[in-house]
Amino acid sequence: MLELRRSLIWRRLSLHAIALLALSASACTLAEGAFGAKRERVGKNGRSDTGGDSNSNVGTGASGTGASGGTNGSGNGGDVVAPVDALTDSTRFPRLTHTQWENSVRDLLKLSAVPGLSSAFTTDPPGSTFGNNGELLQVTPGLSGDYARAASTLAKKVAGDPASLARLFPRKGAGTSDDRTRNLLRDFGLRAYRRPLEDAEVDSLLALWKNGTALTDTTDAFAAGAEVVIQVALQSPYFVYRTEFGSPGADGVLYLSNYELASRLSYSLWNTMPDDSLMEAARNGVLVKAEGLLETATRMLDDARAEPLLREFHAKLFHLDRVDGLKKSVTSFPEWSDDLPGLVRKESELFVSDVVGAQNGGLKQLLTANYTFVNAKLAKLYGVTAQGDTFTKTQLDPSQRAGILTRLAFLASYSQETVHDPIHRGVFVNLQIICSALPDAPPNIPPLPPNIPGETMRERVTRHTGPGTCGAGCHGTYINPAGFAFENFDAIGRHRTMEAGKPVNAKDSLHFDDGDFSYDGPVAFSKVLAERPQVHRCYAGNLLEFTFGRPGGANDRALIERAGQASLRGDSTKKVILTLVTAPSFVARPAPKGTSI
């Protein structure tokens, strides 16, 4: 009965919360439903890789009839018949990423900085866009050893330093009675396992604590006990995994608990363990209520701790790591120097942080804003003026630059040492911005033919891959039109109007799923991108993968569509994330197979 009530409460409140989220929307009110999951990979643009019907997994709600998908619904926040999301199953044991491990250790042990030990950990397998796909992250023999050594080192360090130990296990008064130690262990265990400990678990830790002097070289019993308990905690599956079991509602759907949601939110938005206020919210049962979840997530996104994660997401999405250590020909580009890669990356990070942080903007601004942050050195490359080494917010020529794709980071890193690279610029835009389903490149691709004197790069690429060549299918249709939009920029990202003695030709047309769109130059192209539903769906799909720690599945189509539409309407990145983390598929898992409703 309790479960039934919880399920219904969630449903009602969820509707209300989602309606709150959609206040700025015209007609996009959504309700939560819960249906069996069908595991099927879906493109980040929300379109099925298998080309199936996008509504095929939207089914009937437990309490009535489900709609057929899409975004219909009255939006009154009441008992509407609304579109529903099918749920996606995924691991109950997403392992902490190494960054999350670092952050969690810092916060759990109350260190002033991350320990930095994970740089030597066993590298996680490739295959994850953002490095946080819980399905791929496992505790291998190598990592088990890494954890063991790190735990031993950290436990000794903390236990051996009275101030560190006191922060973690305050000694109050005299004596170390079992009851007092139990209380310390309950407090520490709550933070380490991110949930209250069972009495038996406390007893187990207490037994280890009391055996501390026999197990360590520490003579002080209190410190020795702490040392052993820290070692256990840091290797515990409850620490290294974000266990997400949920409990079944009346509809059989598995709803994450308050504490599980606290962890899920915290790692999704702060990349670390929950802080005291989140744990308090969990203890008070706030998070399983839609309003509570929304308010908490909003607070978290406005907190400075969200900034690193937003920066990381965009850095990975926009491949900013390609800038690191970027080399250019000193002959062709004497302006390029070894310190420029760092400056260029910092510029992009400042720009992204300003757009999604200070300006509370979203993808539209990322693609179209014509300001950036430069110091004197970067200003020269942009053709503007700035003084000194300090980065200052500076307007760029709006006829030349619009958004992140017209910044030095993308333009220079998707160029070769001596010449720009329209093919790979085009591939990047297709894969990262549009989520085009480009097939893998065939093997044994011949290199570009030698340059003919007086030939532009566009002419050379077209000769190699354009109409009438074997590469016309992908290159001529998708890759080249996107890449040619940036012909105004050389291999270090400077703007130009002439190449090889000819006027630059940056005019082209590209097919999107809502039609063909023409443009002349990078500014126009960026504006075209900023208005395409496909582009916003792509962004939403990437945000989902990043915040959920798993790629979008077929059952996420409706949510991705909804979040993409919100982004297209102009919602900020934070607001799109709120759409995602307050969605049913963030807070619940499908009913186990065989569950009858």
Place this chain on the structure above:
Amino acid sequence: MNRRSFLVGAGGVIVALPALEAWAPKVASAASPGRGKFAIILRQANGVAQFGQDSRDSGEKYFPDAVGPLTAASIPSDRALSEIGKYANKLLVVRGVNFKFGPNGCGHTGGGNQCLTAAQPSHDPKGNKSLAMGESIDNRIARELTPGVEPLTLYAGRKEGYINEVLSYRGPKMIRAAEGNPINAYKRLFNMPNTQGGADPKEALARKSVNDAVRSQLKTLQSRSDLSAADKQRLDLHFSSIRDLEVAMSCKMPSTELANLEKVSAEFMNGDRLVDIAKLQLDIAALAASCGMMKVATLQIGDGNDNTVYTVNGVRYPSYHFVSHRVESAGDTGPAIPGAVEMHHQIDRIHLRMFAHLLDKLSSYPSGSGTLLDQGVAMLTNDLAHGPAHDYNNVPYVLAGSAGGFLKQGQYVDAGGVNNNKILNTIGAALGCKNAAGGPLDDFGDPSLEKGLITKMLA
């Protein structure tokens, strides 16, 4: 510090606590081998005293008379292989394997180049400096199955500089240095800052207590009835990882053996101690295999044209290389060495006794219902076939252990004159290496060679 040493470090061997800034251990990221299939490969130089067309060879002194099942009785006592007769039911002796490519000026380097690579010898450099134009099978096994964990590359004997290491290649012309000093190999492998210390007993006890607690938590999670198959596998891996780690951390030589290791290692450059050094190196390889700390090891016995001087029954032989030529020189001419064939035969027996030492060692480690020998494969091979001819036809391959049931046991088979890429494919496949299509490894070595395994070797 490498991956293996880090594992042991976790057990507390490294007790000093560096400052916070220096906490990060300087280890290579790597996958842990875990205890599973493994290969230990010994290489003898200068061919063997076996029957051949060359008049300087004599009758068969190495192989049994006929292919078929092997028993101790089926190996005549005048054959070198009788030295390992007691392991007859675990042997797989293979004849009919050749090296495809001719040498570029030096038979020794040409053979060494191909021995574990089935790759062509380089044209530049050439002669005694020629190098293999591809990676070796130990590198392939380690690279594919335990990325980041280097193959264990060991050596016994002097390095005279003319042709030193010949076996292990990271890639074309990229030969890997081999460790000739056993104590260095041991310290590096097991991360021992000194050989007197060992793990702090208290810390080992703490490790066990912590592991017990973590295991108990994992068991609680594993006992849930609502886990997906993938999550069950995830927890099982975690659980077994702790077990593997414990095994690795418990790895150390008994103190008496360790003392002997230190003592003998002091003479690792003394050719007269070659056999002792080789046995110690094999002890280390077997220990590492028993602890799941490596997937593949090689031991090169003697340098490229091994000039070791052996003493047999109190008689000091001429240089082994000269013995293999049957004359007192490194070529075809010179004063004949009386009894050279018998000498070569006796030296073959010495090598087989080293191999027997390895088999004894592997058999001393229990594993499942059998021993460690059943779990992996040990192989003695050569980089030449016949002594005097210095040729590549019918290079001896003596294997023991089935690699977990993959290889036949108790058999002497004729591969029918195949190139050695096929036996390397078979060993790689036995350990789990795959070809590009995901099937058993069948395309190792020079791409011009016919692909495939030696099916007669498969169980």
